């Protein structure tokens with residue numbers, strides 16, 4: 224299975240051995256690729272729409288991963304029980320949609336050890352929202368896949384460090 228640079232960079236931020244929830248999974252390429260590489264234990268692949276869920280089931284069947292991936296149709300984190308996923312990936316949507324998904328089910332979002340988020344636009348507003356809602360930025364990647372740049376943000380629970388202009392000054 225081949226995935227593009229953007230999805231591979233997202234995949235590389237997913238912790239080894241975790242239970243992954245891929246929200247807005249579409250074809251389920253992210254969880255199935257990670258399972259093929261034996262990098263995650265199992266996955267829940269969620270999508271709001273029937274077509275993407277069908278596409279996800281097709282990929283899962285094609286790679287014989289039906290014992291390790293459960294495809295669930297529903298909005299955002301509503302497909303998850305509290306604490307069910309160690310890592311939640313939400314990729315390929317606008318920052319405002321990602322924020323709404325997290326806000327709508329804060330307890331479920333907070334129960335994951337790591338969020339891996341890839342907004343198509345509005346990354347700055349997503350960073351600000353995360354830092355003002357009890358997450359800290361654990362890692363960031365910038366993917367240059369011409370003609371696009373993609374920003375990928377990994378966030379974990381904990382206070383955001385307080386920076387001052389003086390601390391950030393060079394020289």
Ligand SMILES: C[S@@+](CC[C@H](N)C(=O)[O-])C[C@H]1O[C@@H](n2cnc3c(N)ncnc32)[C@H](O)[C@@H]1O
Nearest residue numbers: 246247248249270271272275297298299314315
């Ligand atoms: C552009 S695709 C991204 C697919 C994949 N995550 C990726 O990054 O390649 C966006 C997917 O998110 C789904 N989606 C949009 N809003 C959603 C929501 N509130 N909850 C779950 N899925 C959603 C859409 O149905 C679509 O399949």
